[in-house]
Amino acid sequence: MEFGLLGDVEVRVDGQVVDIGHARQRCVLTALLVDVNRLVPVDVLVDRVWGDQIPHRARNAVAGYVSRLRQVLVDDVRITGRQGGYVLTADPMSVDLHRFDHLVARARLEPDRAVALLAEALKLWRGEPFSTLDTPWLANVRCAAEARRQAALLDRNDLMLEQGAHTELLAELETTAAAFPLDERLAGQLMLALYRSGRQADALLRYEQVRLRLADDLGADPGPALRLLHKQILTADDALTVAAAPIERLVPRQLPAPPRSFAGRARELEVLDAVAVSPVVVSGTAGVGKTALAVHWAHRAAARFPHGQLYVNLRGFDPSGAVMAPGEAIRAFLDALGIDPQRIPASLDAQACLYRSVLADKRVLIVLDNARDADQVRPLLPGSPGCQVVVTSRNRLAGLVATEGAHPLALGLLSTVEARGLLADRLGADRLRPGASAEIITRCAGLPLALTIVAARIACSSFPLEAIAAELREGLDPFDGGDSATDVRAVFSWSYQALCPAAARLFRLLGLHPGPDVSVTAAAALAGTTPSALRPWLAELTRAHLLTEHLPGRFVFHDLLRVYATEQAHHHDTDDERHAATVRLFDHYVHTAYLATRLLSPTRDVITPPRPGSGVQPEKLGDFTEALDWFTAEHHVLLAAVEHAAHTGLDVHTRHLAWALAEFLERRGHWSDLVAVGHAALASAVRLEDALAQSHAHRYLARAATQLDRLDDAEMHLQRGLDVALEPAGQARAHRELAYVCERQGHHGQALHHARQAMELYGTAGHRRGQAGALSAVGWYQALLGDLEQALTSCQAALALLEKLDDLDGQASTWDSLGYIHLHRGHHADAIACYQRSLEMFRTLGDRYWTADVLVHLGDSHLASDDGVAARVAWQEALGILEDLDHPDADVVRVKLSPPWPSEQRMRPNCPPCGEDRPPSRSSAVHTKMIMNPESGRGS
Structure with missing residues (x-):
């Protein structure tokens, strides 16, 4: 149960908003929540709820409100008189x-x-606290809370500025400062961010605005801190300069929770402590405790690695065969290290180089769990000697030992003493009996996994150990002469049979889940119930150690338990029951992904999925951030779901999952994943004989191929998509993206042809946004070909349409193209005005790369008009952004800023427009954005 006061007062149970009554009843709840776990006298409650307007029998009214609130509360939440x-x-x-x-x-x-x-x-704030309630007491609490929020916001700003994150913070500071024009501390933060972003003049202008506002409103001058900052900016004081923010903004803490108890392995821990440089390979049979040892030691040694700890389950022995590729792991690590997706190169080799560069001179611990072979591990080894790598595997990885100097650490079964220590740690030494505990250890074959499951069962019962030993002795599965695999299966069977029927059914169904882990809501869909009904069964499985909650609300199987659960599902559940559960699961993923995609890209053309079956509740997502977080958490699960659906005949689910997932993969730059999704979607679309789905799948593959610089493949897929597209809008999209590929190939005439085709087809389809975007592209290609007058006409017409559609992104791009056209016509003032309009819009959109791109163009225009100072200011700001993004275009801007300026940098007013004269910043990040939304006004 969760309570929200920072916004409208709301109560959520398992993520679902519940009705808590009218305003007075919500006031009573708020008054109690503000002093949660503390006594609130009735007279105080009455004052908080009514203030000076206390009604007759107010105490009775409070009692009634409390009674009704008690009916809503669940779990451990209660109101006590x-x-x-x-x-x-x-x-x-x-x-x-x-x-x-x-x-x-x-x-x-x-x-x-x-x-x-x-x-x-700060993310917890949804709006004004208790925004629909109003009493004198609430007004005071609200005012105090908002003051604490403002203080926290300013503290965070100061810390980010200390870390050099001025460019990242700038747009937010401008918005906040406009809302609080008399806040001198906030004004100082904005001035400092502007100055460090190369905008000294804007920083000084901001000071003047604040000074005049203070004089007019308060009759006061700025305080000493703001006056000192103003003086430092005027004199370009070196004290204001900070190093650029580091490439990585996050210190990753990815280790799973440590084992609740850990016993033995003293020798192995000493080995891990002693090895300081070379990788360590912890090998041993399934269930012997490799992961537990690695994670336990990693938490113990975490302080030695101040720059973070990375963890990945490489799924080398996953029963589904979904082994993680090294490139997938590298990309996940780059995301964990906080690398901006726009900075991450497309090729795997380049990503591996970036990964090693980020880790250079750092002390990071890297745990590579469940590796299959040495080839899976080698690309993940950092080049920095300060980093430590621990690998776990069922294989010894002799190749890694031989070629990389890895230290082998073979993990055997627990000794009797160690096994007894594990039981004593979980049960208490006073509960152990020599004979019974010895038999239990023997029956568990010294495997920590089996011992942990047995200990969990003992801890939840009041039976003596002799009874537990007898149960194991009489288990349904026969023992086979001490074979550990057989023994552990006997323990699984014994523990499984102790489950209640509902928990046992959930255990079996979870074995059908295709992904590496599962959320509560997805598990509820699998079982055909609600999350609240499911939680007791999940709790029973985790108490029995048949399931692990490795992250809050996310559960995972040990590989051996997943195999056993799947076997039990095929033994106890019918084909129809298993199929129905799988369909419910995929309905959940399809409809949640559909909602998330609509939040990520509201203007994207919609493909509405069929209604979900009964017993399916999609996740409740409220905004862009929640949608992106959901996709990030479910990324690998959804990839596995697409693959599983395509291979099991769930082709309609494959189509809709691919459509939704493609948006996230493009936005985050997961191009290899998009290739896999595109092939699965294409195969399903062909089986469905669905032309529209085939067209979409070819476009996914073309987008990925373009970003991977396989332009011939991209053109092939787009042509095939065009061939199968039956409706005009689909054909228009194919032509629009073919135009982009042709531009990348330098074929501007063909690009113009495709853009015109797209414009006509969008018009036929009545797709106004697409038509406007295609017209803007026509103008851009006309400009590249030198037809400046016609380009001007096209872009102006496109701009008028985009303004009617309120398409700010398309307008920004079209203003940028108009700037290019005017510059090459020799109309420098008009070019500067257009670029400034484009710049204003991209800043409003928060698009940092395109802000830098337009600043470069603006600087070129200033230089062409002989205003070298203004050119340098624009380029300096662009350089700050590009360096923060670690974008290769930064080198181009550095050349522009290097004195003396070469004459060839000056834009000649009447030079013929060609692709080479265009600043070379319309590259990878820009192309990605255009392709993601081919209906926008962006021309390239």
């Missing part, structure tokens, strides 16, 4: 107001994580 008042008992962290204060307090105590903690705290 005590000593003339009421106490609402709940976890304070379930109340967003208290969680906010807790996170802010933690930020002061943990300086290394302060920015992340403050960002997490």
Whole structure:
């Protein structure tokens, strides 16, 4: 149960908003939540709810409201009458107001994580606290809370500026400063960010605006801190300069939770402590405790690696065969290290180089769990000697030992003493009996996995150990002369049979899930029930150690348990029951992904999926951030789901999953994943004989091929997509993207032909946004071919349409093209005006790369008009952004800023427009964005 006060007052149970009554009843709940776990006298409650307008029999009214609220509360949340008042008992962290204060307090105590903690705290705010309620007491609480929020925001800004994140912070500072024009601390932060972004004049202008506002409104001058900053900016004081923000903004903490208890392995821990440079390969049979050892040691040694800990399950022995490719792991690590997706190159070799560069001179611990072979591990080894790698595998990885100098560490079965220590740690030494515990250890064959499951069963029962030993002795599965694999299966069977029927059914169905882990809501869809009904069964499985909650709300199987669960599903459940469960699961993923995609890209043409079956509840996602977070969490699950659906005949689900997932993969630059999704979608579309689905699949493959610089493949897929597309809008999209590929190939005449075809087809389809975007592209290609007058006419017409459609992104791009046209016509003032309009819009959109791109063009225009100072200011700001993105275009801008300026940099007013004269920044990141939304006004 979660309580929201930072916005409209709301209560959520398992993520679902529940009705908590009218305004007065919500006031009572709010008054109790503000003082959660503390006594609130009835007279105080009455004052908080009514203020000076106390009605007759107010105490009785409060009692009635409390009674109705009790009917809503669940789990451990309750309202208790005590000593003339009421106490609402709940976890304070379930109340967003208290969680906010807790996170802010933690930020002061943990300086290394302060920015992340403050960002997490600020994210809790949904609007004005208790926004629909109004009493004098609530107004005071609201005012105090908003003051704490503003203080946290300013503290976070200061910390980010100290870290050199001025470019990243700039747009938000401008918006916030406009809302609080008299806040001198905020004004100083904005001035500093502007100055460090190369905008000294704008920083000084901001000071003047604040000075005049203070004089007019308050009759006061700026304080000493702001005056000092103004003086430092005027004199370009070196004290204001900071190093550029580091490439990586995050310190990853990816280790799974440590084992709840850990016993033995003293020798192995000493070996891990002693090895300082070379990788360590921990090998051993399934269930012997390799992951537990690696994770336990990693947590113990984490302080030795201040730059973070990376973890990945390489799924080398996953029963589904879905082994993780090295490139997939590298990309996940780059995301964990906070690398901007726009900076990540498309090729795997380049990504591996970036990965090693980021880790150079760092001390990072890297745990590579469940590796299949040495080839899977080698690309993931960093080049920095300060990093430590721990690999676990069922194989010894002799090749890694031989070629990379890895240290082998073979993990055997637990000794009797170690096994007894594990049981004692979980059960208490006083409960162990020599004979019974010895038999249990023997029956478990010294395997930690088996011992852990047995210990969990013992801990949940009141039976003596002798009874447990007898149960194991009489287990249904026969023992086979001490064979550990047979013994552990006997333990699985014994523990499985102790489950309640509902938990046993859930255990079996989870074995059908194709992904590496499963969320609560997905598991509920699989079982055909609600998350709240499911939780007791999940709790029973985790208590029995048949399932592990490795992240909050996300559950994972041990590989051996997954195989056993799948076997039990095929033994106990019919084909129809298993099929129905799988369809429910895929309905859940399809409809949640559909909602998430609509939030990521509201203007994208919609492919609505069929209604979900009964018992399916999609995730509740409220905004762009929640949608992106959901896709990130489910990324690998959805890839596995697409592959599984395509191979099991769920072709309609494959089509819709691919359509939704493609948006996220393009936005984050997962091009290899998009290739896999495109092939699965294409195969399903062919089986369905669905021409539209085939056209979409060819476009996914073309987009990925373009970004991977396989332009011939991209052209082939787009031509095939065009051949099968039956409706005009689909044909238009294919032509639009063919235009882009032709531009990349330098074939501007063919690009113009395809853009015109797209415009006509969008017109036939009545697709106004697409038609406007295609017309803007026509103007851009006409400009590249030198037909400047016609290009001007086309772009102006496109701009008029885009303004009617309120397409800010398309307008920004078209203004940029108009700037290019005017510059090459020799109309420098008009070019500067167009670029400034484009710049303003891209800043509003928060598009950092295109902001830099247009700043470069603006600088070129200023130089062409003999205003070298203005050119340098624009280029300097662009360089700050590009360096922050670590984009290769930064080198081009550095050349422009290097004195003396070469004459060839000056744009000749009447030079013929050609592709080479265009600043070379319309490259990878730009192309990605255009392809993602081919209906936008962006021309290239």
